[in-house]
Amino acid sequence: MICTLCPRRCGAERTDTRAGGLCGMPASPVVARAMLHQWEEPCLVGDHGAGCVFFSGCNLRCCFCQNGTISREGFGKPITVERLREIFRELIAQGAACLDLVTPSHFTPAILEALGDETWPVPVVWNCGGYESVETLRLLEGKIQVYLPDLKYALPGPAKRYSGAEDYFERASAAILEMYRQTGPYVLENGRLRRGVVIRHLQLPGELENTRRCIDWVAETFRPGEVLFSLMSQYTPQPGAKGPLARHVTGAEYRAAVAYMENCGITDGYTQERTSAKEEYTPDFDLRGV
Structure with missing residues (x-):
């Protein structure tokens, strides 16, 4: 295919065997790990964990990415659509509370084929960086019950500086509105999210x-009961990080962000203990489960 799946619209030729584009991936899925993951938001974890499938490649170039081995370096194993469907079933058999598709956007056609027309017994989660094409998201309508987008930036400066996407907010805000149009207000049953949008924001050091x-955009755009908001403190400096990115978010910075969120009236969601900022919360990408 000539790829226009994401806002880059790079027009790269991507086939089952030929990789291309900023994501550096072929059209067929490449997966680095499939596992029950305990460190997602509580409403997605259930009793045994979220059934995470970590796809390789990414349309962003976040210099602070904790999954850089797979997002930038492209580590992973090429698999067929049939094998991807088997992985979904294996995770459900292990007790997964959901199918958590991590960084899936550049494999949208293959994932849609793997999901097929069947009704899965757990919610399917689209866990993405937020830099999404509305046109591509519309292909997912009826297939995805939960959208889990990042809202990394509202300012163009850090978006360009850290992720090479100056237009990030324009694209991400439009994408989140499309996600909400598809799901409507979130639905929780016995503490588990069945449908809805969870907007994540990773606070960066020095970028309060x-x-x-x-936070302003979320508070101004959605009413209480419509979306969940997750304010994350787990930023972890990566090798070679410079300037503010060479340190963790301070307690004062995170407390200020939490207070601002509360003052803006956002009460539906999650905050983190600062002990979340540990390298061990990043999975080992060793192809297990693939």
Whole structure:
């Protein structure tokens, strides 16, 4: 295919055997790990964990990515659509509370084929960086019960500086509105999310104003009971990080962000203990489960 799946619209030729584009991936799925993951939001974990499938490649170039081995370096194993469907079933058999598709956007056609027309017994979660094409998201309508997008930036400066996507907010805000149009207000049953949108924001050290602007947009766009918001403190400096990114978010920075979120009236969602900022919460990408 000549790929226009994401906002880059790079027009790269991607086939089952030929990789291309900024994501550097072929059209067929490449997966680095499939596992029951305990460190997602509580409403997605259930009793045994979220059934995570970690796809390789990404349409962003976040210099702070904790999954850089797979997002930037492309580590992973090429698999067929049939094998991907088997992985979904294996995770459900292990007790997964949901099918959590992590960084899936550049494999949208293959994932749609793997999901097929059957009704899965657990919610299917689209866990993405937020830099999505509305046109591609519309292909997913009726197939995805939960959208889990990042809202990384509301300001163009850090979006360009850290992720190479100056238009990030324009694209992500439009994408989140499309996600909400598809799911409607979130639905929780016995503490588990069955349908809806969970907007994640990872606070970056030294970027409190960016965090405030992201919170502003969520508070101004959605009413209580419509979406969940997850304010994350788990930023972990990566090798070679410089300037503010070479340190963790301070307690004062995170407390200020939490207070701002509360003052803006956002009460539906999650905050984190600062002990979340540990390398061990990043899975080992060793092809297990693939």
